[in-house]
Amino acid sequence: MIPLFDYHFHSDYSSDGRGTMRDYCVEAKQKGLKEICVTNHYCFYDGKHMNYFDGFSTYGLFRGTLDDMMEEYEETHDEFPFLRIGLxxxxxxxxxxxxxRVLKEYPLDYALGSVHLLGNLCITSRKKLPLYLAEHTLEETYRNYFSMAAKAAQTGFFNCLAHFDVIRRYAPPLDFTEWREPAVRALEAAKGNGIALELNSKSGGDPAPWMREARALGFDALAFGSDSHKPEDVGNGIAEAMALARKEGFKHALSFEKRKAARVRL
Ligand SMILES: [Zn+2]
Ligand SMILES: [Zn+2]
Structure with a gap:
């Protein structure tokens, strides 16, 4: 049996997440997961970007303070050493x-970089994506998404790009030949900057086409995440995602501690 890693879930420090870190650990232990990493949303936005989600707050979907989050993490980690902390x-x-600044100040194990915003609209919101699509073609939307993902990779800040193909989560399907080129450019940016890729088991659709491009560029490992927003979902789809990765020729799953990657044979 492949050891299962879930490196993407949201506890109640995300305003769209439910359950404490401990609740997730209890559930993950029952399910036999090897290691899990809590990755709450950290957004930074201001009045200009109120359209992101309804309502206004300084740190978008982050709730509470990073100091409190770190404290809860330390306590939970003492009881469940298989828990890692990220954002x-x-x-x-x-x-x-x-x-x-946040990455410098807080001793995280893992930094996930995500593109949720195009312009000031959240393309991973069922409600906001149609507003973006009203002003852009589907091809443009995919292209703009991947070009922002390439930019995120070029910063070199992150360990990993989250949900590499998340634009497909709520957008109408588009044939891979139509978005291959911008996706490959984002993959190249990740490769060139030493940034890993996440296979997100919530995104749906068939990720195999971009996974093959990643393999062709020399990626032989992936990070895996369920993107759970409630404890009972932790680990969902991870075994299937890891099996698919193995089938597509990936050799390792990634885990992280103090921002350093370790590889486990798939
Ligand atoms: Zn996300
Ligand atoms: Zn997420």
């Missing part, structure tokens, strides 16, 4: 200094 940063070019 899912919303990448936008104008907040790079803020991301850098």
């Amino acid at each position: 899912e940063f919303d990448y936008r070019p104008d907040i790079e200094r803020d991301i850098e």
